[in-house]
Amino acid sequence: MKIKVLILLFCLPLSEAYSKVYGPICQWYQDPSSSMAIHWVQTPPSPDTLSAGEVGANDQGFENLLSYRSEGQEKWISSQVTNRLFGNTKNKVYSADLKNLRPDTRYTFKIILGKKQLGIWFFRTAPSKIGEGITFVTGGDMFHTRELLDPMNLRAGTEDPLFALLGGDLAYANGVDGNRWLEWLESWSRFAKTPHGALIPMIVVIGNHEVKGAAYRPTNAPPRSEAPYFYSLFYGFDEGSKYAIDFGDYMTVVALDSGHTENIASQVQWLNKTLEKRENFTYKFACYHRPAWGTGVKEDAVDIQRLWSPIFEKHRIDAAFENDHHVYKRTYPLIAGKRDDLNGVMYIGDGAWGTRTRGIAGNWKVKRPFLAHAESVNHLIKVKVERGKVTYKALEADGSIIDEYQKINLKEK
Structure with a gap:
């Protein structure tokens, strides 16, 4: 018994x-x-x-x-x-x-x-050295319905990642609906397990639907008290929702607040200093919610283009993971919005883990020539970091490959 x-x-x-x-x-x-x-x-x-x-x-x-x-x-x-x-x-x-x-x-x-x-x-726990490489999954805009959320959480576990980088709009609770957070917790703990039965650690980023009124105010962000569930559930936000997680000295993940409880401009100095301190890290990634370089389904975050993108370019981060728009996109490597395959920063994501997707205009290749791929599809992104290269693979819940891109890392010593 x-x-x-x-x-x-x-x-x-x-x-x-x-x-x-x-x-x-x-x-x-x-x-x-x-x-x-x-x-x-x-x-x-x-x-x-x-x-x-x-x-x-x-x-x-x-x-x-x-x-x-x-x-x-x-x-x-x-x-x-x-x-x-x-x-x-x-x-x-x-x-x-x-x-x-x-x-x-x-x-x-x-x-x-x-x-x-x-x-x-x-x-x-994470390895202190890169060894044969590590894998993580990333995405955002997770929970419109359990029918969309549960299969993608299961896919996340099936890919056997070291961790999940979750880019905001986790429970779609808008700062008021605690029951949606309970459902989100139940789904993650039940389905997001590796094939070996381990829970997947998460690195979390705030989005507009964590905040009362679904606030996106890049120059006049509401206070943290407007996101009571996000800030009471997770640790690490004593100084706001920006922080960096370092994996040994080989990789860093920088999380930012794209105008939901902190202004874009107020994070510039911190972002520059944070990346300066990690100048010798081989791999550098940023993650935030609102896209700087999107597909046109909503307006681009021009404040991020103007204030954060030059810092990303200066410190040559490998990729910026963006969310919010309920589509999939990958840009070419960019400098000031123009393609630069050697020195540019790639922007990838746009948040459609478990939401209903939005339609993309058919002329996106003409109107937005900085885009390498755009598609209205639910997805997560699997990232494989190895010595000398990074591979990005966008996957549907059933494991079908939407898009794949590999970048050889010329910075590796």
């Missing part, structure tokens, strides 16, 4: 297994080779879910516990668990912030609520 119960816990989402728990998810906001933040959301128990005299796991008399261990280790290590209110609800976010982990190592963790073990999960 115990074996059957354990199997049931693995098959069901936590919300069905016990006391309305959504998650867990893994997040990187510090060194990905030695740390992992784990979050889950727990709702208060309703009286009809408890038998007479039973106390729910949310009761103040019960603790939330998380223990972890590396592969091959017998002893479990207990981690401190903190909690805070989730947005403007009575739900709570619980987090364990694991430190001093070993690079390129598989870890097991378990969560106990009260006296009940909710399950066992796995994650892997």
